[in-house]
Amino acid sequence: MAYTIEKSEKGYLLFTITRGNKRNAVDYDVMEGLSKAIHHAADPDVLALVITGxxxxxxxxxxxxxxxxxxxxxxxxxxxxxxxxxxxxxLLTLPIPTIALMNGHAVGGGCEIAIACDFRLARKGIKAGFIQGKQSITTGWGGGTILAEKLPNPLYMKLLMDAEVHKIERLNEIGLIDALYETDPIKECETFLENLLFKDKGVLQSYKQIWIGRWEETKLQERIEKEVRNCARLWENESHHQYVKMFMNKKTNN
Incomplete structure (x- = not known):
């Protein structure tokens, strides 16, 4: 199994990617698992969804x-x-709070998953970055469009264009990360969520709907579709295929 889904007694659902030997990379099983977690997070007794690795x-x-x-x-x-x-x-439009509990490094699509969550809680000392540009593609799961929607600052455009990995402390300083922790991730996450989990679910949903309504009005889903199409076109290019071949050869040699 590439993932686990656990319901906490405190009212949140925990989705964990369990592919540690693959640096918790996303495959089709992880996609299916995340889709299931989002579905289960709509249950009446679930107040938040936490995603980690x-x-x-x-x-x-x-x-x-x-x-x-x-x-x-x-x-x-x-x-x-x-x-x-x-x-x-x-995930973005799930009508309850969502948290990316970043227990380790996050790159590429990992950052896209994190930015699709409402909050990002990260362990001190890790690194993260939208590295897709080095692969001769762009963000292709909607992460670039979501980043521009949530954090409309030229600084974040530079994060995408540079395609570099950054220290998480730096990303916290510029507002990409909401909080840092040092020790037990679950304990720290529950502390972060403490006040939210004692709210009436209707309150949480009402506030979340403010953002969802805005995204619907600005046709965010249509804009994400354009990002997906652009990435697909770049994916076909020889420069991307060369990167993939280099990556695969490196894995074989190791």
Missing amino acids: EGENAFCSGGDLSVFHLLETEEEAYSMLSKMSKILYS
């Missing part, structure tokens, strides 16, 4: 290229990208 090394390293390297054409890539973008849009 197994171990301390990685929150999520994005899409698993050892799986997705088989996708070569624009349409093949679009099928995968579109599937995950729809899952992340469902």
